[in-house]
Each structure stands twice: as C-alpha cells, then as structure tokens.
Amino acid sequence: MTNEMTPIRLGTRRSRLAVAQSGTVARELERVSGRPVELVQITSEGDTNRASLASLGGAGVFATRLREALRAGECDILVHSLKDLPVEQPPGLVIAATPPRADARDVVITRDGITLDELPPGSRIGTGSPRRMAQVRRANPQAAVHDLRGNIDSRMGRVRDDELDAVILAAAGLVRTGSDDAEIPTVAGLSVEPRVLSSWPTAAGQAALAVETLTDADPQLLAWLGELDAPLTRFAVTLERAVLGGIEAGCHAPVGIHAQTSDGTVHVRAGVYDDESHNDVTLDHSERLDGFESLIEGYIQARGSGAAADSSGLTVRAREIGSELARRLLRYGAADIVNREAAPSS
Known part of the structure; x- marks a missing residue:
C-alpha cells in the first residue's frame, strides 16, 4: 500500500444489490484500516446478457470479468456473492474474508x-x-x-x-x-x-459474501481483510461448497445445501433434485465437532495471512465433512441426477 490516504479500490458489479453489499464491506474495511475505500463498478457479461444463466455457463459468469479487473490492477479487492463463485479457486487469487453470513433463507x-x-x-x-x-x-x-x-x-x-x-x-x-x-x-x-431451511435448503454459500484479492497482495491489506472474516461462516460455507464440489455439481445446479453450527454441533441439510421428485436425493446430518473451539482459535490466528487460513484445521475439517457427505449423496444416486443435468440437450 502507498500511503494512508490512498483509497483501497473495491471492485463490484453494478447492480443495486452488489453495490449495497460491497458498501457494507467497504465501511467495515474503512473502520479496521483507517483508509478510504472507493467502489469500482465493473460490468460483467451476466449483467448485460439476458439469456438464462445456464446457457451462459452458470452463475460463475458474474465473477469472470471482475477477476480480470483484479488481475489487471483495476482494483485491489473484489466482493462477490459467494453462491456465484465456482467451487474451484483460480490460481493467484484467494478468498481473504467471509464476513458474517446474513439470512440464508x-x-x-x-x-x-x-x-x-x-x-x-x-x-x-x-x-x-x-x-x-x-x-x-x-x-x-x-x-x-x-x-x-x-x-x-x-x-x-x-x-x-x-x-x-x-x-x-x-x-x-x-x-x-x-x-x-x-x-x-x-x-x-x-x-x-x-421458507424453512430444514425443508428448503438454499444454494451453497447463499447469503455469504466473499472478499477476494491476489494471493500476493500486500500483507497489511490481507491482515485488514482478516479482521472482517467470520470463522463460523467460513466453516459452514466451506463445508457446503465441499459437498457441491464432491458431487461435481456447478454453482447453478439443482442442489440445495445448508450447514449451521450450534453448541459445537454441525447440522447439515442437502437435497439434489431430479426431474421426477421420487428420484430426489436428500440427506440430513448432525455431527458433534470435538475440539471445535480450538479449531476456531487456530483459524483466527491464521486468518489475515491469505492462503494459510484456507489450510487451517477449521477449513480442513469442514472440507472433510463436506467430502464425506458428498460421497454419501453419490452413493444414494446423486451422480445420476447431476450427470443428466450437465448433459447437453438434444
């Protein structure tokens, strides 16, 4: 970073919702950094093309142009709706913060x-x-x-x-x-x-924001972003996205998955929806998380260091649980549904 008066440039889509949620992150980042934050509004193909998201390649189309702007130096950080991001994180970029999740319903x-x-x-x-x-x-x-x-x-x-x-x-x-x-x-x-999440699970990462930057961003910027990060949100959305990745479903697939923790126990509801309702694959899972407080403490110490937080014990545990639940869904028949959905129509 140059000097304390140089604004941090936050890249965002132009929609009212995107600007509103980016503004929330900007205010929090100004609070923790003492630096001004300016919004850089970026237009993506998903904003200008009115075709269905499926035909455009899924909700990830919103992220592509923003990530190009970040790599080109047009902005310093991005704010995404996490549910719009493909599960696979591209090289050179890191989700440096997931602020506290809003209402996921x-x-x-x-x-x-x-x-x-x-x-x-x-x-x-x-x-x-x-x-x-x-x-x-x-x-x-x-x-x-x-x-x-x-x-x-x-x-x-x-x-x-x-x-x-x-x-x-x-x-x-x-x-x-x-x-x-x-x-x-x-x-x-x-x-x-x-709608009730126990019977109507929503998209993986719904209501969570992802603050993304370059892996080799200024360490001070990474440290500031780390202060915006919410460990319980990170755990839940990492688990949800691990399920999505494990069944090889895109972020716009007919899959609902929601995880939440209470008193050291994680509760997960998942549904993979077929054209015929009797072929749906659903799963309810609750699991006691031994040593969960220690995992959170370790994550808090690692956050603000970029990629290190993503390999902490907390996120590793979330991916382990998510991957195991994905294997169960596949055994129950989710693979057939996801493969049919991914097949090109004739």
Missing part, C-alpha cells in the same frame, strides 16, 4: 399473502434457479414455473403488475437492499413468506 413474494403451498393451480411462479424451480414443484406441483432474470426490483415489479403470482428471492438480498435490520424488511404492497 429463500422467500416467496406474493401480492396477497397466500403461501406458496396454497397458491391455486396454474399460479405463475418466477425464478431463474433450477434448484428453486424444483423446490417450487415439490411444494406446489400444480404451479406454472417461469424462468426469470433481472434485479430484485424488476422481479418484484412483475408480481406487483400481475405478470406473475409469485417470485422466489433470497432473503439476504432484501435485507441488504431494503433494511439495516437483521430481519427481512416489509416489501411495500407485497407479502413475504420465508
């Missing part, structure tokens, strides 16, 4: 407060996520699912304008763009129905 937005399960046959439900499409069909087989792209406001506008009867959104997006509170904000004129 999905929510159903409707005009009149009727729950998703009770919407009448033929109700038009909008979502661009294959996972959410499958979960909607499980909850209400008579609903008509419509592929949907666009920002939060445009999606909710289609419900308000009676083009759709409901849309499925991430609770974290509503919180980050509409409220400073930890609770889901009230959406003017629309009703919000949170």
Whole structure:
C-alpha cells in the first residue's frame, strides 16, 4: 500500500444489490484500516446478457470479468456473492474474508399473502434457479414455473403488475437492499413468506459474501481483510461448497445445501433434485465437532495471512465433512441426477 490516504479500490458489479453489499464491506474495511475505500463498478457479461444463466455457463459468469479487473490492477479487492463463485479457486487469487453470513433463507413474494403451498393451480411462479424451480414443484406441483432474470426490483415489479403470482428471492438480498435490520424488511404492497431451511435448503454459500484479492497482495491489506472474516461462516460455507464440489455439481445446479453450527454441533441439510421428485436425493446430518473451539482459535490466528487460513484445521475439517457427505449423496444416486443435468440437450 502507498500511503494512508490512498483509497483501497473495491471492485463490484453494478447492480443495486452488489453495490449495497460491497458498501457494507467497504465501511467495515474503512473502520479496521483507517483508509478510504472507493467502489469500482465493473460490468460483467451476466449483467448485460439476458439469456438464462445456464446457457451462459452458470452463475460463475458474474465473477469472470471482475477477476480480470483484479488481475489487471483495476482494483485491489473484489466482493462477490459467494453462491456465484465456482467451487474451484483460480490460481493467484484467494478468498481473504467471509464476513458474517446474513439470512440464508429463500422467500416467496406474493401480492396477497397466500403461501406458496396454497397458491391455486396454474399460479405463475418466477425464478431463474433450477434448484428453486424444483423446490417450487415439490411444494406446489400444480404451479406454472417461469424462468426469470433481472434485479430484485424488476422481479418484484412483475408480481406487483400481475405478470406473475409469485417470485422466489433470497432473503439476504432484501435485507441488504431494503433494511439495516437483521430481519427481512416489509416489501411495500407485497407479502413475504420465508421458507424453512430444514425443508428448503438454499444454494451453497447463499447469503455469504466473499472478499477476494491476489494471493500476493500486500500483507497489511490481507491482515485488514482478516479482521472482517467470520470463522463460523467460513466453516459452514466451506463445508457446503465441499459437498457441491464432491458431487461435481456447478454453482447453478439443482442442489440445495445448508450447514449451521450450534453448541459445537454441525447440522447439515442437502437435497439434489431430479426431474421426477421420487428420484430426489436428500440427506440430513448432525455431527458433534470435538475440539471445535480450538479449531476456531487456530483459524483466527491464521486468518489475515491469505492462503494459510484456507489450510487451517477449521477449513480442513469442514472440507472433510463436506467430502464425506458428498460421497454419501453419490452413493444414494446423486451422480445420476447431476450427470443428466450437465448433459447437453438434444
């Protein structure tokens, strides 16, 4: 870093949600560093091309242009929605911080407060996520699912304008763009129905942010970013992404996976969704984490050192559990579903 008045440049997508969540990280980084942080807005192909994410190569399309900007020296750090990042970390880059996770649930937005399960046959439900499409069909087989792209406001506008009867959104997006509170904000004129994670697991890493920089970034910058890192969030999302990687499913596959810890025990719910619901593969797992406090202490000592934190005992344990759960899912039949989803259509 040059001098204390030189801004730290934070690269972000241009959407209202991306700018809002990047602004949250910027304020925290200013607090811990004493340095100004400026946002560098970057346009990706995923922001300008209205084709489905699957046809563009998955949600990782959002990260490609940002990472090019980081490598080119256009910015010093990036802030991503972690669920948009491919599991495989590219050489030369490191996720230096995962700040505390927001509300990981999905929510159903409707005009009149009727729950998703009770919407009448033929109700038009909008979502661009294959996972959410499958979960909607499980909850209400008579609903008509419509592929949907666009920002939060445009999606909710289609419900308000009676083009759709409901849309499925991430609770974290509503919180980050509409409220400073930890609770889901009230959406003017629309009703919000949170789904329950125990029966509706969301995308790996949903509601978590990833602060990414160069592996050989300035040690002081890495140390500042380390202070933004939340060990419990890192553990949970590392486990979730290990499951996703273990079954060789992309970040836009019809897979829901959510992990959380309480009192030294990790609880995991996973679902791999087939075209036919009776072929779904689901898994519930709880495991006592012996020595968990010591693993957290070791991680806190290692964070801020870039790649070292990613090889700490805490993250290694998360990957071990995630990999074992992936093997169980594969034994139960997840491989057949994922392979069919990945096969090109005729």
